[in-house]
Every structure is written in C-alpha cells, then in structure tokens.
Amino acid sequence: MKQLVVATKNAGKVEEFREMLSKYGIQVKSLLDFDEPVENIVEDGETFEDNATIKAEAVSKKFQVPVVADDSGLEIDALQGAPGIYSARYAGEEKNDQKNLEKVLRELKEVSTGKRTARFVCAIAVARPGHATFVKRGTCEGTISEQPSGEEGFGYDPIFIPQHSDRTMAEHTSVEKNSISHRNHAILKIEQWIQDFS
Numbered sequence: 001m002k003q004l005v006v007a008t009k010n011a012g013k014v015e016e017f018r019e020m021l022s023k024y025g026i027q028v029k030s031l032l033d034f035d036e037p038v039e040n041i042v043e044d045g046e047t048f049e050d051n052a053t054i055k056a057e058a059v060s061k062k063f064q065v066p067v068v069a070d071d072s073g074l075e076i077d078a079l080q081g082a083p084g085i086y087s088a089r090y091a092g093e094e095k096n097d098q099k100n101l102e103k104v105l106r107e108l109k110e111v112s113t114g115k116r117t118a119r120f121v122c123a124i125a126v127a128r129p130g131h132a133t134f135v136k137r138g139t140c141e142g143t144i145s146e147q148p149s150g151e152e153g154f155g156y157d158p159i160f161i162p163q164h165s166d167r168t169m170a171e172h173t174s175v176e177k178n179s180i181s182h183r184n185h186a187i188l189k190i191e192q193w194i195q196d197f198s
C-alpha cells in the first residue's frame with residue numbers, strides 16, 4: 001500500500017479521502033496522524049484554489065513529500081455565494097459545524113424553496129517537491145433544506161439536498177455521498193495523477 005499525505009485536520013474529509021482512495025491502493029495519512037503537531041496553516045487566499053494550494057505547498061515543503069490538500073465550502077446563491085471560502089468559520093473562529101448551519105438557516109429564513117439553490121465546491125491541490133502545483137475543482141449542485149436532518153457526513157451535510165434527491169446529504173450513506181460529491185468530482189479530475197502515483 002502506498003501512502004499519500006492529505007493536508008487536512010478535518011476528520012470528516014479524512015474519512016472520505018480514505019474511502020475514495022482505497023480503491024487505488026492508497027493509504028491516507030492526514031495531519032491528524034503526525035506525531036509532531038503541524039502548526040495551523042493560514043488560509044488567506046481569495047479562492048478555494050488559492051487556499052488548497054497554500055495548504056498543499058506548506059505541508060509538501062515541510063515534509064518533502066507529495067501532498068494533496070482540499071479546500072472546500074458551500075456557495076449559496078441567495079447569499080451571493082456566501083459562506084464560500086469562509087464556510088469553516090462562518091459563525092466564528094471556533095469552527096462549529098452546528099453553529100455554522102444554524103446561521104445559514106437563519107439567513108435563509110425568508111427565502112422561498114425555489115430560491116434556496118446552492119452548491120458544494122471542492123478544490124484539490126497536488127503539490128510535489130520540485131514540480132509545479134496543480135489544482136482541480138469539483139462541484140455538487142443542490143438546495144438548502146428548511147431544517148437540518150440526518151447524521152452522516154459532516155459540516156453542512158444536514159442542510160444540503162443534492163440535485164435529483166429528496167434527502168439531505170447527511171441522510172445519504174458514505175458510499176452514496178462519495179459517488180456524487182464535489183470531493184468525488186475533484187478527485188476524478190486528478191485520477192490520472194493518482195493512478196501514476198499509486
């Protein structure tokens with residue numbers, strides 16, 4: 001099994017990368033698995049792509065190995081694309097998933113069903129010592145529900161209903177989510193590199 005470092009401290013993302021990369025024979029090592037703590041990386045880019053690049057390059061430089069990083073979030077049309085790149089900290093620096101989704105529901109209180117369109121976005125950057133970094137984007141279109149529902153997944157999954165479904169993402173199994181998600185779509189765009197790496 002070949003090991004690949006995924007530069008994230010988000011346990012939900014780690015789990016999904018593990019599941020999606022296992023079929024390529026890749027074992028995922030995340031920032032939660034290092035003995036020496038990896039200091040917080042400042043995500044001060046202006047796009048998902050910028051932030052994914054910042055995270056991947058910081059960790060690749062530190063450990064001198066190939067690194068994949070994911071910067072992702074939720075874009076809501078009625079909120080002009082918010083929370084967007086600020087999704088993780090939408091309700092405050094402590095990064096609380098529950099408070100974040102409650103804030104979204106509050107802000108959409110007066111917005112009718114037909115106008116609650118949104119998408120999950122995921123940019124995945126691949127950084128390697130001595131090579132140029134590249135980044136790919138995947139999206140998943142959907143709408144924001146009236147109330148949270150479901151226990152699977154993480155983040156905004158309990159309030160996001162993917163297109164062609166009548167359930168929230170948190171009411172989908174991980175296998176279902178991983179076949180339709182923004183993260184899956186971004187991974188498919190770097191599949192050739194993954195196959196060459198593994």
Ligand SMILES: O=c1nc[nH]c2c1ncn2[C@H]1C[C@H](O)[C@@H](COP(=O)(O)OP(=O)(O)OP(=O)(O)O)O1
Nearest residue numbers: 008009010070071072073074087088154155156157
């Ligand atoms: O599939 C998803 N299902 C639900 N919510 C999601 C998903 N994907 C991203 N999200 C939300 C969670 C978080 O509020 C933000 C990511 O922020 P983002 O900075 O990329 O990740 P993070 O700070 O949690 O971990 P890290 O930077 O260490 O990878 O978007």
Ligand SMILES: [Mg+2]
Nearest residue numbers: 010043071088
């Ligand atoms: Mg982050």
